[in-house]
Amino acid sequence: MTTDRIASEVPAKQLHQERLNHLQALEAESLYILREAVAEFARPVMLYSIGKDSSVMLRLAQKAFYPGKIPFPLLHIDTSYKFPEMITFRDEYARAIGAELIVHRNEAAIAGGASPWKLGTQNCCAALKTRSLLDALEQGGFDAAFGGARRDEEKSRAKERVYSFRDAAGQWDPKNQRPELWSLYNSRLRKGESIRVFPLSNWTELDIWLYLYAEQIPIVPLYYAEEREAVIRGGMITLVHPGMQLLPGERPQKMMLRMRSLGCMPCTGAIRSQAETLPQIIEELIGFRRSEREGRAIDHDEEGSMELKKREGYF
Amino acid sequence: MSSPNQSREMQQEDLQSQRFRQFLDGHLEQEMLRFTTAGSVDDGKSTLIGRLLHDTRSVYEDQLASIRASRVNRSGGAVDLSLLTDGLKAEREQGITIDVAYRYFSTARRKFIIADTPGHEQYTRNMATGASTADVAIVLIDAKAFQRAGELLPQSRRHTYIASLLRIPHVVAAINKMDLVDYRAEVFDEVSAEFSELAKRLGLSSIEVIPVSALAGDNVVERSQKMDWYNGPTLLEYLETAPLALREAADGPLRFPVQLVVRPNAEFRGFAGRIERGEVRPGMRVRALPSGRVTTVKSIVTYDGELPAASFPLSVTLELEDEIDLSRGEMLVAETQMAPHASPCFRAMVVWMHEQPMSEGRCYLAKHTTRTVRASVRRIRYRVDIQSLGHHPASQLQMNDIAEVEFAASLPLFFDTYADNREMGALILIDPVTNATVGAAMILGPVEDTEEDSALAEYGRHEQAAAMVWLQGRRDDAVRLHDDIRHAGHAAVILDDPWIPEASLPAAMRALQLANVTGISSRTDLTETTLAQLREVAGDRFYTTAEDAAGLAPTWRSMEEQG
Ligand SMILES: Nc1nc2c(ncn2[C@@H]2O[C@H](COP(=O)(O)OP(=O)(O)OP(=O)(O)O)[C@@H](O)[C@H]2O)c(=O)[nH]1
Ligand SMILES: [Mg+2]
Numbered sequence: 001m002t003t004d005r006i007a008s009e010v011p012a013k014q015l016h017q018e019r020l021n022h023l024q025a026l027e028a029e030s031l032y033i034l035r036e037a038v039a040e041f042a043r044p045v046m047l048y049s050i051g052k053d054s055s056v057m058l059r060l061a062q063k064a065f066y067p068g069k070i071p072f073p074l075l076h077i078d079t080s081y082k083f084p085e086m087i088t089f090r091d092e093y094a095r096a097i098g099a100e101l102i103v104h105r106n107e108a109a110i111a112g113g114a115s116p117w118k119l120g121t122q123n124c125c126a127a128l129k130t131r132s133l134l135d136a137l138e139q140g141g142f143d144a145a146f147g148g149a150r151r152d153e154e155k156s157r158a159k160e161r162v163y164s165f166r167d168a169a170g171q172w173d174p175k176n177q178r179p180e181l182w183s184l185y186n187s188r189l190r191k192g193e194s195i196r197v198f199p200l201s202n203w204t205e206l207d208i209w210l211y212l213y214a215e216q217i218p219i220v221p222l223y224y225a226e227e228r229e230a231v232i233r234g235g236m237i238t239l240v241h242p243g244m245q246l247l248p249g250e251r252p253q254k255m256m257l258r259m260r261s262l263g264c265m266p267c268t269g270a271i272r273s274q275a276e277t278l279p280q281i282i283e284e285l286i287g288f289r290r291s292e293r294e295g296r297a298i299d300h301d302e303e304g305s306m307e308l309k310k311r312e313g314y315f
Numbered sequence: 316m317s318s319p320n321q322s323r324e325m326q327q328e329d330l331q332s333q334r335f336r337q338f339l340d341g342h343l344e345q346e347m348l349r350f351t352t353a354g355s356v357d358d359g360k361s362t363l364i365g366r367l368l369h370d371t372r373s374v375y376e377d378q379l380a381s382i383r384a385s386r387v388n389r390s391g392g393a394v395d396l397s398l399l400t401d402g403l404k405a406e407r408e409q410g411i412t413i414d415v416a417y418r419y420f421s422t423a424r425r426k427f428i429i430a431d432t433p434g435h436e437q438y439t440r441n442m443a444t445g446a447s448t449a450d451v452a453i454v455l456i457d458a459k460a461f462q463r464a465g466e467l468l469p470q471s472r473r474h475t476y477i478a479s480l481l482r483i484p485h486v487v488a489a490i491n492k493m494d495l496v497d498y499r500a501e502v503f504d505e506v507s508a509e510f511s512e513l514a515k516r517l518g519l520s521s522i523e524v525i526p527v528s529a530l531a532g533d534n535v536v537e538r539s540q541k542m543d544w545y546n547g548p549t550l551l552e553y554l555e556t557a558p559l560a561l562r563e564a565a566d567g568p569l570r571f572p573v574q575l576v577v578r579p580n581a582e583f584r585g586f587a588g589r590i591e592r593g594e595v596r597p598g599m600r601v602r603a604l605p606s607g608r609v610t611t612v613k614s615i616v617t618y619d620g621e622l623p624a625a626s627f628p629l630s631v632t633l634e635l636e637d638e639i640d641l642s643r644g645e646m647l648v649a650e651t652q653m654a655p656h657a658s659p660c661f662r663a664m665v666v667w668m669h670e671q672p673m674s675e676g677r678c679y680l681a682k683h684t685t686r687t688v689r690a691s692v693r694r695i696r697y698r699v700d701i702q703s704l705g706h707h708p709a710s711q712l713q714m715n716d717i718a719e720v721e722f723a724a725s726l727p728l729f730f731d732t733y734a735d736n737r738e739m740g741a742l743i744l745i746d747p748v749t750n751a752t753v754g755a756a757m758i759l760g761p762v763e764d765t766e767e768d769s770a771l772a773e774y775g776r777h778e779q780a781a782a783m784v785w786l787q788g789r790r791d792d793a794v795r796l797h798d799d800i801r802h803a804g805h806a807a808v809i810l811d812d813p814w815i816p817e818a819s820l821p822a823a824m825r826a827l828q829l830a831n832v833t834g835i836s837s838r839t840d841l842t843e844t845t846l847a848q849l850r851e852v853a854g855d856r857f858y859t860t861a862e863d864a865a866g867l868a869p870t871w872r873s874m875e876e877q878g
Contacts (some may be wrong), residue, residue: 022426027630028630032589036574039685064619064630066617068578158416174403175413181741182447182741184683202428221322223656282338283338
């Protein structure tokens with residue numbers, strides 16, 4: 001798929017040998033978490049968002065249960081606003097690694113025309129992501145869901161346990177989390193309750209990119225800079241995408257652009273970049289002065305909006 | 316790439332990848348250090364972490380802009396740096412930290428994982444959560460508050476005590492708010508002396524005391540201009556150089572608790588887990604606990620190929636030479652290395668973390684390594700008074716109490732003391748009804764058992780006399796029985812060594828009887844005379860089949876079924 005962009009002079013195996021105290025430690029911790037959850041929960045599922053973190057999490061799952069197959073299905077919450085490249089990548093990659101893929105959409109809301117323009121980003125997310133996710137988890141009877149969230153992404157995520165307890169309504173109570181000492185995770189649940197498990201809790205954005213590089217993990221091409229058509233809307237660079245309606249006076253321009261974080265087409269901004277390969281992305285990242293979630297409209301609606309969404313059941 | 320410029324592009328890429336390799340090498344060599352904050356409410360922990368992140372340029376501009384624009388600001392300055400970690404709405408509203416925040420930053424030297432914990436007594440459990448994995452604890456002490464109170468605040472003592480219980484390798488006291496005491500050396504000396512005294516009483520071996528102002532940034536990253544009387548390291552210098560204890564753990568005796576069995580097809584059966592201590596290699600003889608069976612490690616299987624060796628803290632999958640009974644919650648240890656303790660009765664230091672008190676006689680779930688058992692509170696030996704560090708009798712523990720407690724578990728646990736090995740000596744207590752995590756326990760050792768309620772004690776009483784077992788020609792059975800008996804906590808030897816002549820066997824057996832050691836032999840041709848003598852020595856405890864002798868070593872598994 002996109003492996004050619006990752007290729008470097010250094011074979012992966014060699015890197016593996018030489019590297020990396022901290023990445024090895026992080027990997028070992030993540031494998032441990034994945035295995036604990038699979039051993040202790042009746043029906044786990046992995047939230048697969050197609051982004052870079054999901055790609056790392058998926059590779060870790062392959063490693064944790066090797067030579068066996070990944071012992072749980074992947075779940076993608078499709079809002080209908082995902083980039084077509086993401087959907088293609090998702091289907092091809094899941095097939096290539098032989099994973100079971102469940103795609104869930106809140107069809108009622110989609111048919112009702114749910115959109116960020118009509119509902120506002122908050123409500124749109126609530127309907128197409130959060131509601132959809134909670135429904136999918138309930139329908140599947142899943143008692144644990146792996147998510148690729150990292151604590152370094154956002155300040156309310158920085159507060160989250162590796163095993164994040166959710167009540168029967170799927171909600172998070174940040175003021176009343178279970179203590180979590182050492183690596184002894186409490187997986188005890190009553191009926192209807194569930195746990196979100198975050199194997200990447202201690203990874204940073206840089207760790208993710210270094211790992212993608214060292215492991216030669218394929219990612220959606222949107223992460224690499226290319227000449228792309230876009231308009232600048234409310235300070236955000238929005239890629240021209242299927243179904244987009246240009247506002248009066250808006251004229252798409254061609255620019256070298258890439259995505260730093262993948263989400264829904266209308267709400268995720270691109271950045272100007274010349275980084276066409278993984279090494280270039282990493283070099284660029286080192287120089288960044290702004291956080292990766294800045295390009296997400298939803299996080300900025302009001303102070304603490306991520307916490308609100310998380311309380312309601314968002315990842 | 317078929318452009319005419321191909322060769323130039325390739326050259327550039329070479330250069331690029333070389334440069335990048337250099338960067339990677341540098342970056343990947345980095346060690347990782349985990350540290351936590353501790354101390355009383357409002358001592359400035361979150362502000363200090365904010366300052367550390369800010370001054371090491373680890374805060375993105377948009378994050379800084381967002382806290383600058385925040386409605387909340389208790390700092391009296393342009394920006395309240397505590398808001399970088401106090402990420403919950405309730406925290407910003409109440410101006411206190413409620414739960415741990417994890418933050419990450421790196422310098423050229425190290426990569427850091429920070430746990431910023433709450434000082435408020437109500438949230439001590441969250442402090443313990445953040446501290447349990449730390450290599451360094453930074454105990455903040457508010458110099459001004461100390462001056463006012465004339466002594467360390469109870470919460471500073473409690474947190475320092477918890478840091479010592481958790482055996483955080485290094486403890487550094489940051490004497491904060493020096494700006495409020497005019498940066499005076501006398502104040503620092505006073506606090507410093509009192510803290511050192513406490514550290515000494517707690518047996519903390521590695522301590523450091525640093526005067527700082529989190530608000531003004533003195534001695535955090537930048538050396539202070541206002542305290543030239545201080546010559547020690549800045550906080551960051553200290554964090555960058557504090558020695559890491561990781562390697563020690565790779566040297567100890569092998570501990571491999573099994574997380575799950577990987578069995579993708581009929582040909583492969585592997586045991587997945589994390590090496591909690593020591594090192595494993597193919598060809599190594601390992602003993603499975605509790606079955607006691609000994610086998611050899613065939614290979615260390617990973618997605619990236621087989622490994623020639625693996626050590627703490629790697630997660631691997633082990634393939635064994637023999638089909639042995641082994642599953643989650645059980646453990647592999649090296650045959651020839653020190654074995655862990657095996658006992659259902661143990662004593663531990665407990666930090667109680669729930670509103671509902673712990674009381675003697677109550678039963679909890681205890682999660683230890685990958686095994687969860689029922690554990691009842693047999694006795695609270697004493698409760699620790701945080702102020703005086705004295706021991707007091709107690710039959711109940713209230714939230715935040717710390718005590719030494721004796722437990723009796725439904726099954727034996729295989730453990731090392733917490734002092735020897737964090738992973739093998741730690742357990743959490745879970746309320747079986749509410750499922751809440753109610754306590755953390757650090758094992759001090761097995762309990763010399765004298766009471767009725769232990770299955771092990773029960774078993775021990777029935778097995779006073781040693782036995783003689785003759786398994787003619789069945790060497791494998793002899794070895795297995797030997798292992799099982801030993802594993803059950805009793806002594807046994809195999810008397811097949813050709814250097815012991817047959818005529819000496821009865822005498823050897825008599826000596827073993829006195830020492831209460833079971834003798835086993837698989838010799839093929841014992842004479843009637845020898846057999847008669849052996850029968851005489853062993854009385855009705857002379858067995859000739861493995862089945863008859865099975866009672867000598869009921870495995871833990873069969874005890875589990877009974878109990
Ligand atoms: N003058 C002065 N004030 C400080 C200093 N450090 C922190 N403060 C102030 O002390 C107050 C408490 O600071 P925090 O950082 O929230 O304290 P904390 O220890 O994190 O509190 P909890 O997490 O709730 O236990 C705030 O108003 C800070 O601005 C300092 O070095 N000097
Ligand atoms: Mg705080």
